[in-house]
Amino acid sequence: MWRGFVASIPLWVGMLPFGVVIGVLSAAKGLSFLETALMTSIVFAGSAQLVALEMWADPAPILAATVATLVVNIRMAPMGAALAPWLDRLRGWRLWGSLATLVDHSFAMAIAEQRAGGRDAGYLLGNGIGIWISWVVTVLAGHLGGGLLQVPPGHPLFFASIAAFLSILVPLWRGARVDALPWVVAGLVALAAHRAGWPVPLPLLLGTFAGAGLGAWIEMRGRGAPGWK
């Protein structure tokens, strides 16, 4: 477990700007320090928090934030299944705690460790705890700083949230043959729905499922499998 924790330390620096963006945005959207701390520590998913905060309003969009979070985080479902060889050896809080701290980074490091022949299932939990601590600290620092600075809307600093999504997109790219068409369709459908003035999170959901549905349909056709009937 300790080795996993130590392995997460280099990631902390990389996490800093992303965490600060979330913290500043939370402050700008009127979330109190306590509310920000609660969201960050129990949701603990940067891109989902970013999507939810972008559509945040007063009163809080309970249903929209929950649905958007589910769409962003459903990607983590196959991760737990992939890590089953390790997780099967854990019981009780170690099992469910390991799953609670599972994020893209700890998944990537744990899979690499697993493929290298690593047998310590605690590696995942140690890594996750390390990331969790640095995440909560950087978000709260961003909230305090954002509250002090009072960044006005339209400030170039807010480009940071678009930048965060763009940089997440880069490692997701699996090549033009698989992703080009679905990605373009997702963007265009979202744009059309946005221009038509449809309320959030409709443009996001329509674009996402139009693109992902098309991508899945193309894959099924290519495989000749009748799975899409």
Added chain:
Amino acid sequence: MDLRLDVLLAILGMAAVTYASRAGGYAVLRVVRPPPFVQALLRHLPGCLFMAYVTPPLLAGGAPVWAGAVVVVAVQIAVRNIGAAILGGVGVTWALHAALGLGG
């Protein structure tokens, strides 16, 4: 230091579906294999989601934002670090914004 009920409910909803995604994947997908179409759809969701997210503000953004976007993608490809990519992109956007006299 307040904690409003509507905010609390939204946070609890987000936390519940997030934990369900994390733990449910292990608990359910290990036992039941979803149909191939659903598996393919799940693999396509993240990329399409973020594309749907960034396209409207990117196209509305103007030259500083477009230049920043190019820098973000270039830095991410070069050093594979989200933090460095965000800093580079925001820096370029901010500098161009100021240079073009848009304030900030």
